[in-house]
Amino acid sequence: xxxxxxxxxxxxxxxxxxxxxxxxxxxxxxxxxxxxxxxxxxxxxxxxxxxxxxxxxxxxxxxxxxxxxxxxxxxxxxxxxxxxxxxxxxxxxxxxxxxxxxxxxxxxxxxxxxxxxxxxxxxxxxxxxxxxxxxxxxxxxxxxxxxxxxxxxxxxxxxxxxxxxxxxxxxxxxxxxxxxxxxxxxxxxxxxxxxxxxxxxxxxxxxxxxxxxxxxxxxxxxxxxxxxxxxxxxx
Amino acid sequence: xxxxxxxxxxxxxxxxxxxxxxxxxxxxxxxxxxxxxxxxxxxxxxxxxxxxxxxxxxxxxxxxxxxxxxxxxxxxxxxxxxxxxxxxxxxxxxxxxxxxxxxxxxxxxxxxxxxxxxxxxxxxxxxxxxxxxxxxxxxxxxxxxxxxxxxxxxxxxxxxxxxxxxxxxxxxxxxxxxxxxxxxxxxxxxxxxxxxxxxxxxxxxxxxxxxxxxxxxxxxxxxxxxxxxxxxxxx
Numbered sequence: 217x218x219x220x221x222x223x224x225x226x227x228x229x230x231x232x233x234x235x236x237x238x239x240x241x242x243x244x245x246x247x248x249x250x251x252x253x254x255x256x257x258x259x260x261x262x263x264x265x266x267x268x269x270x271x272x273x274x275x276x277x278x279x280x281x282x283x284x285x286x287x288x289x290x291x292x293x294x295x296x297x298x299x300x301x302x303x304x305x306x307x308x309x310x311x312x313x314x315x316x317x318x319x320x321x322x323x324x325x326x327x328x329x330x331x332x333x334x335x336x337x338x339x340x341x342x343x344x345x346x347x348x349x350x351x352x353x354x355x356x357x358x359x360x361x362x363x364x365x366x367x368x369x370x371x372x373x374x375x376x377x378x379x380x381x382x383x384x385x386x387x388x389x390x391x392x393x394x395x396x397x398x399x400x401x402x403x404x405x406x407x408x409x410x411x412x413x414x415x416x417x418x419x420x421x422x423x424x425x426x427x428x429x430x431x432x433x434x435x436x437x438x439x440x441x442x443x444x445x446x447x448x449x450x451x
Numbered sequence: 452x453x454x455x456x457x458x459x460x461x462x463x464x465x466x467x468x469x470x471x472x473x474x475x476x477x478x479x480x481x482x483x484x485x486x487x488x489x490x491x492x493x494x495x496x497x498x499x500x501x502x503x504x505x506x507x508x509x510x511x512x513x514x515x516x517x518x519x520x521x522x523x524x525x526x527x528x529x530x531x532x533x534x535x536x537x538x539x540x541x542x543x544x545x546x547x548x549x550x551x552x553x554x555x556x557x558x559x560x561x562x563x564x565x566x567x568x569x570x571x572x573x574x575x576x577x578x579x580x581x582x583x584x585x586x587x588x589x590x591x592x593x594x595x596x597x598x599x600x601x602x603x604x605x606x607x608x609x610x611x612x613x614x615x616x617x618x619x620x621x622x623x624x625x626x627x628x629x630x631x632x633x634x635x636x637x638x639x640x641x642x643x644x645x646x647x648x649x650x651x652x653x654x655x656x657x658x659x660x661x662x663x664x665x666x667x668x669x670x671x672x673x674x675x676x677x678x679x680x681x682x683x684x685x686x
Contacts, residue, residue, distance in 0.1 A: 445683035
């Protein structure tokens with residue numbers, strides 16, 4: 217937790233917050249602070265700054281906060297991810313939130329196991345938990361949107377054309393002819409398939425929308441390495 | 452498993468292998484093959500090619516193999532990683548092996564919990580398991596070396612100077628002034644600290660060896676995102 221993310225209902229006065237629960241526990245166990253110490257804090261969706269601890273015991277902590285800096289720039293990236301298995305999804309959501317992605321579509325694909333759509337990880341409060349961990353990691357405050365798209369075809373036909381407008385639309389595809397571009401200076405929409413990849417029908421559908429297939433070399437990476445590697449290469 | 456990794460003791464004849472256990476189970480459950488089907492195979496430390504299934508039942512599989520292509524190029528990267536927590540280590544070993552790293556030092560650092568060094572993940576057979584998974588993922592055959600360095604100071608003083616010779620030695624350090632370089636055309640030695648980072652004494656020690664501190668932007672990434680992101684940016 218490199219930043220303590222604050223929400224409006226943490227405020228007990230204009231510049232004063234009171235924390236309990238998970239954040240207090242983490243601050244006590246990891247930061248090991250005392251009254252008078254300062255912590256980096258940020259308001260969800262808003263500015264970042266410092267909090268000075270004015271009261272601390274085992275059940276609550278109070279801080280006077282001053283929030284004056286803007287959060288880091290978002291990445292100009294829309295991520296379209298074939299729904300990964302729940303354990304992997306949790307870690308990827310944390311990682312891509314930390315990297316600054318602000319819009320994530322979780323898409324069905326032929327090779328996505330149907331049961332993944334029933335996972336409790338997809339419940340809004342569990343999604344939010346991972347996003348908050350990612351923001352706290354990266355010292356950011358702006359929660360990404362996560363949008364569930366359990367039907368490939370209507371998403372590809374009805375939503376994608378508008379979504380990729382004014383962006384560079386790329387599919388990460390190990391069989392592609394072109395290497396993933398580096399240091400792109402425009403917004404990107406990046407589609408990443410499931411384990412085993414998108415099936416040809418899905419690739420064709422994306423290509424007919426205007427997507428370009430790109431690869432990361434002859435090695436096929438696991439999704440947890442591929443996603444940060446693609447993002448780091450693009451921006 | 453995008454490649455079935457073969458070892459010398461799988462061979463029952465010059466070009467014939469017999470598989471049982473984990474690989475057979477995976478082939479039966481995921482590849483769903485029949486006699487006559489071909490699978491991508493590779494010999495540990497050697498060439499890759501195809502295996503044609505000549506016999507298959509629930510307890511064993513035989514293939515005629517032809518191994519003719521070289522494995523993918525290794526990355527010219529030596530990774531020095533402050534020992535992460537065991538669960539994370541397992542995943543990182545898989546990811547960096549898939550990315551083509553061939554030499555990995557696991558180093559102690561002030562902020563590495565002592566108990567991590569007692570983890571069963573560090574036993575040679577468990578390390579090898581993760582490396583094999585990484586090779587199978589990336590269609591590679593050359594196992595990385597993993598070297599355990601439980602003492603920071605003697606490693607930094609006695610081993611590092613020779614190790615970084617003729618390489619670009621970099622520390623990933625969020626407080627660095629310089630951005631991590633892109634598309635480097637020389638061998639790199641990359642040191643990555645633990646959660647919370649190397650302490651100043653350790654950074655100074657590495658800098659006095661000749662390391663340069665570089666960052667990935669103002670966001671502090673979790674180690675599982677930072678490692679693939681750094682590698683993808685460098686090469």
